[in-house]
Amino acid sequence: MERIPLHIARFIGLVFIQLFLLKNIGFYNLSTPYIYILFILLLPFKIPNFFLYALAFGCGITIDVFHDTLGLHALACTVLALGRILFLNLTISNDSLETEPEPSLSSMGARWFLLYGLLMAFLHHLTLFIFELFSLSNFGGTLLRTILSAFFTLFLMLVISLVFYRKKAR
Amino acid sequence: MRNLWIYISKHNAVILFFIFFASSFILLINNNSFQRASTWNSSNEWVASQYQKVQNLKDYLRLRAINDSLASENGRLLNLIPQRDSSETNGLTKVLDTVSHQQYSYYTAKVVNNSVRQKNNYITIDKGSLQGIKKGMGVLGPNGVVGIVLNVSPKFATIQSLLHSETRISASLASNQAFGSLVWGAGNFNSSYAILQDIPNHIKTKVGEKVITSGYSLFPAGIPIGTVSETGMKGGDNFLNIKVKLATNFATLSYVHVVNNASGKEQETIELSNKTE
Known part of the structure; x- marks a missing residue:
């Protein structure tokens, strides 16, 4: 509960970076980072599914409003939320939920977090690019864009996570 | 009824996913001209091809x-x-x-x-x-x-x-x-x-x-x-x-x-x- 202002601050900060900085950054239109998904990735472990979906959906809508693509990012974030639920169910045992508040780099370790970030970014970007094109033609190009963008996003996630890295209080 | 609730709460991740996915998809189709156009186009193409098949048959019968x-x-x-x-x-x-x-x-x-x-x-x-x-x-x-x-x-x-x-x-x-x-x-x-x-x-x-x-x-x-x-x-x-x-x-x-x-x-x-x- 006491961490809610932190999440709000993170949301505003990430969306701000996304909209006013990263919107103008691209690598030959092949690699576009979408760092705002870090907000969804870092939501608490114990959040009810409904709130997870609602927050992901709302986050996507916020981006959409600024990008003039109403529904596109919301859709990708919904897929991302499902992916997050499945990934956490598969990799986290229930007892570790007691000790850690959220799946961050500092709490879960680099190996787990890198896999988590990469898979989630890939899932989100793939959905996003497919529905942006709205066709499966030139799927190879979409896949290339997805992979390059996912690595770019992962890199930015690592940078931000390292900036806010906190040593485990053990 | 109770069983239904148990079932829903057990699978709420998937059910919620479909609800949110459908609503964002509807938003996407209704508010973006490109996606709307390509949706209607593909369905129209299909409809038109069906019409054409029937018409071909009719033409043959009317020879x-x-x-x-x-x-x-x-x-x-x-x-x-x-x-x-x-x-x-x-x-x-x-x-x-x-x-x-x-x-x-x-x-x-x-x-x-x-x-x-x-x-x-x-x-x-x-x-x-x-x-x-x-x-x-x-x-x-x-x-x-x-x-x-x-x-x-x-x-x-x-x-x-x-x-x-x-x-x-x-x-x-x-x-x-x-x-x-x-x-x-x-x-x-x-x-x-x-x-x-x-x-x-x-x-x-x-x-x-x-x-x-x-x-x-x-x-x-x-x-x-x-x-x-x-x-x-x-x-x-x-x-x-x-x-x-x-x-x-x-x-x-x-x-x-x-x-x-x-x-x-x-x-x-x-x-x-x-x-x-």
Whole structure:
């Protein structure tokens, strides 16, 4: 509960970076980072599914409003939320939920977090690019864009996570 | 009911996913012109292709009606050809008001019975005196001369085919206007060939030369009959017998045009008066 202002601050900060900085950054239109998904990735472990979906959906809508693509990012974030639920169910045992508040780099370790970030970014970007094109033609190009963008996003996630890295209080 | 709630709470991740996915998808389709356009386009394409398939089937079933209309269209177009104009065939002054001076008009008819393998062949068509067919009219096929109307009932008419031992049609060679009679059946019962008789000996013909109607009989001048296939047949004393390959394939004849020669009656009477004198 006491961490809610932190999440709000993170949301505003990430969306701000996304909209006013990263919107103008691209690598030959092949690699576009979408760092705002870090907000969804870092939501608490114990959040009810409904709130997870609602927050992901709302986050996507916020981006959409600024990008003039109403529904596109919301859709990708919904897929991302499902992916997050499945990934956490598969990799986290229930007892570790007691000790850690959220799946961050500092709490879960680099190996787990890198896999988590990469898979989630890939899932989100793939959905996003497919529905942006709205066709499966030139799927190879979409896949290339997805992979390059996912690595770019992962890199930015690592940078931000390292900036806010906190040593485990053990 | 309780079980239902348990089930829903167990699988709430997936169910919620579908709810949120559907709502964002609806938003996406409704608010973005590109996605909306491509959605409607793909479904429209599918719908249109289904319509086209049904239409193809319908067209096939309607082939008979389409054929009929095309045949009558052909008859109408034949009426527009300048050659029907009497002023052109007899070299008199050309009349601008062609309608009132139209010498030949055409009735389109469907072949309902046909033979090609007899000694004397007849064709039955589905138009008769009610439609204006009269005895003695010429009959043309799509490629050329077919025969002469022999008998007429109210709804049907029989045609004495070109493939008939009694049929004689005035024909001429396209290059030099030398004319003779086209006959069939003199020792030859092949439905593809006929003999052009009474061409004078001094006329030079070539294989492949066109044989056309002369204009001295029921038919307009210049209607194709066939092509010369053999020239050297000696007939009687001073005349050549020329073997002609017929242009009309009588075995597959399905539509014919009956020629109405408007001034034919007049020609007949005046020619008859020559004999009685």
